Amino acid sequence: MSVEIKNPVERKIAEIEQRWLEASSNTDARLFIWRVPQESDRLIHGFFALQQQSDNEYSTQDLFINFQEPYEIAYQYCHAIEQAFIERYELTDIEGEKWAYSSLTPCYRFTELNVLLESFIAHHGQFFRYLTIVLMPGQISQSNAFITWLGECLVAPVMDRIRFVVTDTTEEKVWQPLIDDHPKFTHLIEINIDEMELMRQILNESPTTDGVDMLRFRQLMVDTFIGLSKGNTSQLGVRAQKAIDIAAKNNWFDQQVVMYSMLAGVYLKNADIPDAVKNYRLAQQAATNIPLEPQQLLLQTQSLFGEAGAWFMGKEYLRASEAYYSAALLAQKLPQPLWVIEGYRVSGFSLLEAKVNERPNEVVDRYYHAFMAGIALPADERMQSTFMFIFQDIMRLVDNSCVEKLVQLAEVYYQRQGEIIASIEERQKSLSYPPSASQIAQYDDELEQQMVKLFYLVLQAREDLIAQADESFKQLISIARFYSHPYWSVHQDIVHPFDEPKEEWLPLTDYTATIGIEDDDVPEAFYALLKHIIIPDKNQGEAA
Numbered sequence: 001m002s003v004e005i006k007n008p009v010e011r012k013i014a015e016i017e018q019r020w021l022e023a024s025s026n027t028d029a030r031l032f033i034w035r036v037p038q039e040s041d042r043l044i045h046g047f048f049a050l051q052q053q054s055d056n057e058y059s060t061q062d063l064f065i066n067f068q069e070p071y072e073i074a075y076q077y078c079h080a081i082e083q084a085f086i087e088r089y090e091l092t093d094i095e096g097e098k099w100a101y102s103s104l105t106p107c108y109r110f111t112e113l114n115v116l117l118e119s120f121i122a123h124h125g126q127f128f129r130y131l132t133i134v135l136m137p138g139q140i141s142q143s144n145a146f147i148t149w150l151g152e153c154l155v156a157p158v159m160d161r162i163r164f165v166v167t168d169t170t171e172e173k174v175w176q177p178l179i180d181d182h183p184k185f186t187h188l189i190e191i192n193i194d195e196m197e198l199m200r201q202i203l204n205e206s207p208t209t210d211g212v213d214m215l216r217f218r219q220l221m222v223d224t225f226i227g228l229s230k231g232n233t234s235q236l237g238v239r240a241q242k243a244i245d246i247a248a249k250n251n252w253f254d255q256q257v258v259m260y261s262m263l264a265g266v267y268l269k270n271a272d273i274p275d276a277v278k279n280y281r282l283a284q285q286a287a288t289n290i291p292l293e294p295q296q297l298l299l300q301t302q303s304l305f306g307e308a309g310a311w312f313m314g315k316e317y318l319r320a321s322e323a324y325y326s327a328a329l330l331a332q333k334l335p336q337p338l339w340v341i342e343g344y345r346v347s348g349f350s351l352l353e354a355k356v357n358e359r360p361n362e363v364v365d366r367y368y369h370a371f372m373a374g375i376a377l378p379a380d381e382r383m384q385s386t387f388m389f390i391f392q393d394i395m396r397l398v399d400n401s402c403v404e405k406l407v408q409l410a411e412v413y414y415q416r417q418g419e420i421i422a423s424i425e426e427r428q429k430s431l432s433y434p435p436s437a438s439q440i441a442q443y444d445d446e447l448e449q450q451m452v453k454l455f456y457l458v459l460q461a462r463e464d465l466i467a468q469a470d471e472s473f474k475q476l477i478s479i480a481r482f483y484s485h486p487y488w489s490v491h492q493d494i495v496h497p498f499d500e501p502k503e504e505w506l507p508l509t510d511y512t513a514t515i516g517i518e519d520d521d522v523p524e525a526f527y528a529l530l531k532h533i534i535i536p537d538k539n540q541g542e543a544a
Helices: 008-023 042-051 074-091 110-127 143-154 176-181 195-205 212-230 236-249 253-269 273-287 293-313 317-333 337-354 360-375 379-384 387-428 437-467 471-482 519-534
Strands: 031-036 063-067 131-135 162-169 186-190
Touching: 008 042, 008 186, 008 195, 031 143, 031 176, 042 063, 042 162, 063 074, 074 110, 074 143, 074 387, 074 437, 110 131, 110 143, 110 162, 143 162, 143 176, 143 387, 176 186, 195 212, 212 236, 212 253, 236 253, 253 273, 253 293, 273 293, 293 317, 293 337, 317 337, 317 360, 337 360, 337 379, 337 387, 360 387, 360 519, 379 387, 387 437, 387 471, 387 519, 437 471, 471 519
Parallel strands: 031 162, 031 186, 063 131, 131 162
Antiparallel strands: none
16 A cells, blocks of 8 residues: 655655565565664664554564663673563564473573474464564673674574564674674665755755745755765855855844854864864954843854864864853853863963973963862762863873873773683583572572672772872872762773662772861862972962
């Protein structure tokens, strides 16, 4: 029966449906990999969701089930899939006699999970063609381990009507090793989904009541945005200028700001820093014409941050510093505390990059203002900001080699986690079928013990590194932990393997004691520490 497709999104969904029907006719394939441009997979997931709804024009004859259970280790993942599958079955009203599954559980290996799924198909398979398992783990502990598990699933002896589906991107071909290792059992579905182009099509096909000028302006703005996102700047300057002219004619000052900023982006793509700065400044000027002060200040501040970023990209660090400083001052008026922190911090960082030794007082001033803006925030907001980068910047200045060792230690931690998981997975395969509850519990306990032991070994190794560092470095760590948590470290926190709350972790050395100050005096201590680190002894003048 013919279906009337009304808009570009529906047309693309229909194309996705057709591609699935064509691909799934490959009876050898057991894993189907949808590969789309980065950040363009929403329509694919929308198609999956439509398959789980009855009575829509894009439904296929296949039973799609999405699984978002996290992957930690293979036997736990199989059990989690089994439990989720049965839970959904119990919540779904399916015609016919009740499926008896209790004798087929629990499932700790894919061979067991496969038997369970095949039993379901034998009982209810008259209502669908394939049982299609869409794997979207919310978290994957070790990507190599998950790929190995999925590869073993593909060579299982049965699976006549079980199909797996995963997605990746043209930029990051995550599942390519499975295609290379199992060409017979995998099928790649590449589809061009350009969400920006869909946006343009929707705009062009949508009726407007805002007049010809607004329609033309939106078309030019979308064209410019799409060109920028694709890195194709040819003719974009001309289009952006046409949009600016339309906005100026109609006194759309906020839209002028947007288009000047886009035009600046065009010049940045071409590494034309002076013209990028010129357009960011024109955006700031256009913003001054906006009658509502909050919106005026907001767009001025955003444009000023754009100018600062352009100067920084062009390695004009002194000019970048001044622009970031001015942006921080404007952000204070909004107020936008997260921008205030970043403006002051990057202003100071730009001065450090400029290596201007005669302006150390300004570096201290900028970082101290960023610090004070950060400690004024509630703790949860502070940790979502760039506040902790203040300490990272200064710690690299004090002892960059120690920072690099701390970074490497975090990398070693996650590498050794993978080794523990791989070892236990390999041993678990030797269990007789079906494994007893006590055997599984033994592996669970061993996994937990080894992971927790590794966690604390690495934490202690980190503390040992910090203990050997310069006193200023240790004091920076102390103050950073005072405003975050007692286990904070530069660059990347080491996460507890089982998400145990930090309040329950074993205690570590408290370096705050080396400062010897009361809580209320920490800002003063930080200011003195900044001066000690950044201003040479002979030049310890007053910072602003």
